[in-house]
Amino acid sequence: MRTDVTAQQSALINSDDRTLASVLCAYTVTATFWLLFATAVGVLMAYKFGAPDFWPGAYLTFGRLRPIHTNDTFYGWASVALVGLAYYVAARSSRAPLYSAKLAWIGLVLFNLAAVAGTIALDLGFNDGNLEYREWPWPIRLIFLAALIVTAWNLIGTVARRSTEDVYLSNWYTIGGVLWTCIIAVVAILPWYQYGLGQVSVSGFYMHNAVGMWFTPLALGVFYYALPKVLSRPIYSYSLGVFAFWTNLVFYPIIGAHHFLFSPLPWFLQTTAIVFSVAMLVPVWGGSANFLLTMHGRMHGMAQSVPLMFIFVGVIGYLVGSTQGTFEAFRSLQQVWHFTNFTVGHSHLTMYGFVTFAIWGGVYALLPLATGKQPNSLGLTLHFWMALVGSFIYVISLSVGGTIQGLDWIHGVPFIQSVADMQSYWIWRGVGGSLMWLSHVVFAWNVWCMSYGVGAKASLEDSSSTEGAGA
Amino acid sequence: MNKLILIAGGSTLVYMVLAVLMGVLPGIKLSNTPPGPGVNPLTVLQAQGRAVYVASGCSYCHTQQVRPLDQDKVFGRPSAPGDFAYQTPELLGSERTGPDLTNVGKRQPSVVWQYIHLYNPRAVVPQSIMPAFEWMFQVVDSAPPGVTPVALPKVYAPTHGVVVPRHDAQALVAYLLALKQPPFPGGADESSASIRGAGPTGAPASAAAPRAGGYNAAKGQALFTATCAACHQATGEGLAGAFPPLKGNAAVNDADPTLHIHVVLHGLQGTNVGGIVYPSPMPPFGTTLSDADIANIINYERSSWGNHGASVTLEQVAAERATGN
Numbered sequence: 001m002r003t004d005v006t007a008q009q010s011a012l013i014n015s016d017d018r019t020l021a022s023v024l025c026a027y028t029v030t031a032t033f034w035l036l037f038a039t040a041v042g043v044l045m046a047y048k049f050g051a052p053d054f055w056p057g058a059y060l061t062f063g064r065l066r067p068i069h070t071n072d073t074f075y076g077w078a079s080v081a082l083v084g085l086a087y088y089v090a091a092r093s094s095r096a097p098l099y100s101a102k103l104a105w106i107g108l109v110l111f112n113l114a115a116v117a118g119t120i121a122l123d124l125g126f127n128d129g130n131l132e133y134r135e136w137p138w139p140i141r142l143i144f145l146a147a148l149i150v151t152a153w154n155l156i157g158t159v160a161r162r163s164t165e166d167v168y169l170s171n172w173y174t175i176g177g178v179l180w181t182c183i184i185a186v187v188a189i190l191p192w193y194q195y196g197l198g199q200v201s202v203s204g205f206y207m208h209n210a211v212g213m214w215f216t217p218l219a220l221g222v223f224y225y226a227l228p229k230v231l232s233r234p235i236y237s238y239s240l241g242v243f244a245f246w247t248n249l250v251f252y253p254i255i256g257a258h259h260f261l262f263s264p265l266p267w268f269l270q271t272t273a274i275v276f277s278v279a280m281l282v283p284v285w286g287g288s289a290n291f292l293l294t295m296h297g298r299m300h301g302m303a304q305s306v307p308l309m310f311i312f313v314g315v316i317g318y319l320v321g322s323t324q325g326t327f328e329a330f331r332s333l334q335q336v337w338h339f340t341n342f343t344v345g346h347s348h349l350t351m352y353g354f355v356t357f358a359i360w361g362g363v364y365a366l367l368p369l370a371t372g373k374q375p376n377s378l379g380l381t382l383h384f385w386m387a388l389v390g391s392f393i394y395v396i397s398l399s400v401g402g403t404i405q406g407l408d409w410i411h412g413v414p415f416i417q418s419v420a421d422m423q424s425y426w427i428w429r430g431v432g433g434s435l436m437w438l439s440h441v442v443f444a445w446n447v448w449c450m451s452y453g454v455g456a457k458a459s460l461e462d463s464s465s466t467e468g469a470g471a
Numbered sequence: 472m473n474k475l476i477l478i479a480g481g482s483t484l485v486y487m488v489l490a491v492l493m494g495v496l497p498g499i500k501l502s503n504t505p506p507g508p509g510v511n512p513l514t515v516l517q518a519q520g521r522a523v524y525v526a527s528g529c530s531y532c533h534t535q536q537v538r539p540l541d542q543d544k545v546f547g548r549p550s551a552p553g554d555f556a557y558q559t560p561e562l563l564g565s566e567r568t569g570p571d572l573t574n575v576g577k578r579q580p581s582v583v584w585q586y587i588h589l590y591n592p593r594a595v596v597p598q599s600i601m602p603a604f605e606w607m608f609q610v611v612d613s614a615p616p617g618v619t620p621v622a623l624p625k626v627y628a629p630t631h632g633v634v635v636p637r638h639d640a641q642a643l644v645a646y647l648l649a650l651k652q653p654p655f656p657g658g659a660d661e662s663s664a665s666i667r668g669a670g671p672t673g674a675p676a677s678a679a680a681p682r683a684g685g686y687n688a689a690k691g692q693a694l695f696t697a698t699c700a701a702c703h704q705a706t707g708e709g710l711a712g713a714f715p716p717l718k719g720n721a722a723v724n725d726a727d728p729t730l731h732i733h734v735v736l737h738g739l740q741g742t743n744v745g746g747i748v749y750p751s752p753m754p755p756f757g758t759t760l761s762d763a764d765i766a767n768i769i770n771y772e773r774s775s776w777g778n779h780g781a782s783v784t785l786e787q788v789a790a791e792r793a794t795g796n
């Protein structure tokens with residue numbers, strides 16, 4: 001262990017490591033900017049639910065801000081942050097330098113260019129059909145696709161130069177995720193099979209795959225690397241991870257139509273989606289069990305390790321959010337919950353409770369290793385608790401409120417009553433959302449300390465490593 | 472190296488097959504769904520309105536799909552595959568923060584109402600949280616010939632001049648009014664027993680049937696709120712110059728309820744109430760509400776806001792329906 005540490009410290013002056021560190025820094029910093037921006041938009045929208053005439057006008061109207069919020073959290077924040085982490089994990093777990101720093105920089109520029117152009121386009125009313133998560137005009141989505149291709153090329157090149165025999169599990173998930181998402185992006189753009197009801201079926205396919213074949217595998221890739229790293233012990237079962245990889249790959253693409261239950265889509269397509277939504281419990285529970293068993297017996301150390309706290313919440317978010325998704329796919333429950341705010345709670349439980357916490361865990365675990373700078377512990381604690389409590393308030397208020405909304409409709413009360421009944425829950429959602437946003441400000445400060453600012457030197461204890469745990 | 476090719480290439484190949492199977496092939500098949508009978512393409516103006524609808528992100532709060540579920544009956548008949556033949560991009564939506572709009576052109580055919588509501592929804596629905604789309608209108612000193620100014624209540628009207636819709640608002644309203652479900656072919660006409668049997672609440676008619684001399688007041692109020700209050704307002708006072716008052720209305724207080732029942736069943740346009748002519752059309756409710764529901768609404772109107780019209784029975788509504796328009 002001690003020799004590893006010395007090796008690592010001397011390696012810091014190595015130029016390959018400096019390059020890797022600056023790539024991770026830049027990706028994390030720009031992603032953090034998008035997190036701050038997109039969630040500020042989210043808080044503004046939450047406020048408008050209680051005060052609809054606040055800040056009126058075309059450029060600040062709800063219908064334009066909503067896709068800006070979702071697309072920027074997806075493609076600005078989560079995508080850029082996860083790709084930065086994927087680069088670091090690929091190079092470190094392969095004990096190889098980054099294949100091309102230049103490609104990494106080009107990718108970063110393309111990701112950010114797409115997000116800036118997409119935000120401006122949406123605010124001006126150039127919205128590609130309100131089709132969720134593919135609202136950016138298609139030329140802008142081509143820029144994003146170019147960024148994906150660059151990233152895939154660079155990740156594969158890096159892992160191909162590995163000095164280990166095996167390809168570490170994290171790289172299965174990240175390389176797979178980037179390649180599959182290239183296919184999703186192409187399927188979403190080509191127009192020939194997207195007329196009327198045909199487009200509805202493509203929307204179902206797209207909106208679920210963009211989440212489950214992109215953010216999920218990249219976030220899991222972070223877990224599989226950061227968790228062994230933080231705990232200094234290998235993942236509980238490597239083969240369970242491989243099993244979850246293949247089952248996720250086969251089951252996930254089939255469940256998209258569950259977004260359109262009771263719609264005019266063919267009934268067998270809907271039923272197939274429900275069946276495979278249940279099958280998704282296999283990779284979800286298998287993966288979650290793998291992470292939790294890796295942590296087993298080390299929970300008492302959690303209070304001392306902030307990255308571990310974030311990862312733990314991320315794993316629970318993955319388990320609970322995905323399992324909830326399976327239940328929402330049942331026709332009986334969807335009768336109550338579909339179209340209500342319950343689904344907004346669900347998407348925040350997954351994109352926030354799972355993906356975003358996973359990213360934070362990864363950033364806090366890996367960025368200090370890359371730069372040798374630590375944030376101060378008050379900042380870490382504040383970030384963790386505000387984000388956790390805020391998201392609890394957010395998800396619980398919308399889950400309860402959404403259920404009431406659905407029951408109102410079933411009981412046949414006048415529609416406007418379901419709007420009035422939501423008011424207090426929307427206020428609580430705003431409170432939770434504001435707390436979440438404040439935690440992002442603290443996170444931004446922490447990122448600054450770990451990257452370009454003057455942070456505390458990484459302690460030897462924290463940087464102890466089991467390099468490429470599975471290698 | 473070989474292992475990397477196996478993982479990356481193998482999984483990508485598997486995914487490609489699944490993407491074609493679950494995304495592209497259903498897309499090809501369903502893109503060729505023929506239009507249902509009575510489903511027509513939009514006019515140029517309506518299509519422009521649809522583009523405004525998309526640019527403003529309306530479908531983030533309004534669905535355009537009616538499910539074959541009881542709670543969706545208020546929005547129209549269940550959507551059928553043929554309904555979407557001309558709808559690209561599709562606007563089915565995923566949230567119902569506001570009501571479904573599949574059939575809004577039939578439910579709320581009043582241009583006057585649509586403009587007021589668009590300018591500021593709270594002018595007609597106080598509890599609404601929909602954004603105001605004021606930028607689609609302009610304030611002018613006097614309306615140009617042929618353009619009717621928006622009949623805003625005083626609180627929402629500008630201090631001087633009148634509000635007229637810009638092109639975007641005209642197109643959007645044209646689109647909204649075009650959102651009408653054609654009836655199912657060969658299916659019984661909409662006023663068939665199946666619709667009359669169950670009101671929008673899905674409750675069987677008999678359960679809520681008013682007995683002579685009494686009626687279900689809570690149900691009457693709920694139905695009035697859901698069906699009538701958007702124009703006539705919860706106060707029964709209507710909206711000056713736009714929608715007539717029911718409070719103190721001669722037909723509502725008349726001992727003979729025939730006219731009152733007739734209007735609710737068959738709608739009305741261009742009528743003179745208290746010396747004011749109201750050009751806005753009132754839709755017929757005989758096609759969507761059961762006799763019991765209509766009796767409840769009428770009795771609520773006849774006993775609220777100081778009105779004192781004689782109450783009506785389910786049988787009177789049925790009898791009036793039987794005479795036809």
